Amino acid sequence: MTDSKADQIRAFYDTLFSAWGCQHWWPAQSRFEMIVGAYLTQNTSWTNVEKALAALRTAELLSVDGIRRTPITELEKLIRSSGYFRQKAQRLKTFVKFLDKRYGGSLSRMFAQPVMKLRKELLALNGVRAETADSILLYAGNQPVFVVDAYTRRILERHGVIEARVTYDEIRELFEQALAPLGDEEFAQRMSGASGGVVERPRGSSHSPSRMSMASRTPLAQVFNEMHGLLVGVGKNYCLRSEMHCEQCPLQRHLPEKC
Ligand code: SF4
Structure with a gap:
């Protein structure tokens, strides 16, 4: 277990990005x-x-x-x-x-x-x-603003990172602060190397590369882009509303001990 919410979020990112790579969101041509x-x-x-x-x-x-x-x-x-x-x-x-x-x-x-x-x-x-x-x-807009959706909230709650009453903006700010250290050039280089520009098969919630997914953006905006897509992949495939498939989920190693 990591010792702070920010550390936990960065650990989620490392695990998911290592497992699935670039997600190529958003699928659009303009x-x-x-x-x-x-x-x-x-x-x-x-x-x-x-x-x-x-x-x-x-x-x-x-x-x-x-x-x-x-x-x-x-x-x-x-x-x-x-x-x-x-x-x-x-x-x-x-x-x-x-x-x-x-x-x-x-x-x-x-x-x-x-x-x-x-x-x-x-x-x-x-x-x-x-x-x-x-x-x-x-x-x-390729602006560094983190997108919070129902999957994000569900995953964080199940891992004990947040409580149910936490607001949308509190979660957004938590992610923006936690992921800020990853938005440097070195990390961006590591990420572009890992993507290879092409996703061979869908992993997580990845899309085929599109004009918008390949658009130029700051490293921090790219990290927010990837993290959102990676969490959608967890929410859609493993951390469902009615059931959890923790045994197959890449985030299993980050579950609190009581689970
Ligand atoms: S391990 Fe995966 S499926 Fe299980 S609670 Fe965590 S995010 Fe949800």
């Missing part, structure tokens, strides 16, 4: 596709999101201008497979209106803002919760 995916993935599986993204792509509407000029009823039809399609279509329209009004329709101008200022603006938009805002900042 920043806007990533943002649309972050909205659509709320309350549904990624398979359903992929169908909706494919429909938008086929209709040549997977762009800021595409969402801007598509009538809402048409947009609803195209993203129907992602569920809650009326709500999600409205929210995509709201995002584009925000982008137009505040940043003249430019994602580059939007992401040039100080990260916490932009986070606040995103959180003020209808349908953007902390996980969605932080996903957009990390995966589309």
